[in-house]
Amino acid sequence: MNKPTDRTIFQNAWVVEDIETACMKWVNELGVGPFFLTDYTEDTFEEITYRGEPSKLAMKVAIAQAGPVQIELIEPISEQCAYRDSVPRGQMGFHHMCVWTLDFDEDLQYMESLGYTAANTGRVGHVEFAYFDTRPLMGCMLEVVTRNDGTVNRFAEIAAAAEQWDGNDPIR
Numbered sequence: 001m002n003k004p005t006d007r008t009i010f011q012n013a014w015v016v017e018d019i020e021t022a023c024m025k026w027v028n029e030l031g032v033g034p035f036f037l038t039d040y041t042e043d044t045f046e047e048i049t050y051r052g053e054p055s056k057l058a059m060k061v062a063i064a065q066a067g068p069v070q071i072e073l074i075e076p077i078s079e080q081c082a083y084r085d086s087v088p089r090g091q092m093g094f095h096h097m098c099v100w101t102l103d104f105d106e107d108l109q110y111m112e113s114l115g116y117t118a119a120n121t122g123r124v125g126h127v128e129f130a131y132f133d134t135r136p137l138m139g140c141m142l143e144v145v146t147r148n149d150g151t152v153n154r155f156a157e158i159a160a161a162a163e164q165w166d167g168n169d170p171i172r
Helices: 019-030 082-086 104-113 149-163
Strands: 009-015 036-040 046-050 059-066 069-076 093-101 118-124 127-132 141-146
Touching (some): 019 059, 059 149, 069 082, 069 149, 082 093, 082 118, 082 141, 104 127, 104 141
Parallel strands (some): 009 069
Antiparallel strands (some): 009 093, 036 059, 046 118, 118 127, 127 141
């Protein structure tokens, strides 16, 4: 099988209504943390598309590590986005699993050849990402994100923080 994507799922993601409240529920009820919170404004991203058309994207994201799996909580700001395709405003729900891509264009062509269209695509610096609508296959979307040293190192820092975490400073 010559399939371009690294099939190692490293992240599970949920859409939430209030990012800080959701983080604290994970902290207090599951002991997962610390969460690293980032506010992504529309100006953060380049070349955003939604269902093949130019678009805007804004959201708040919190990331923590839980054993071998990264936990991502997303509070969408934009209404027209992959997040709202499967989790309506006012609800919370599982949204996607994430894998690395080593060749973004090849993965894009491969997934679309299977009939899984990209709900959102975009770029932040050298990092490209796409959310493929794989709900008919697995009940959620699949994100592919460019693997690069900067992102890998940042995720390693988040994982290390979880290993040494004493419960203090739960949202950073």
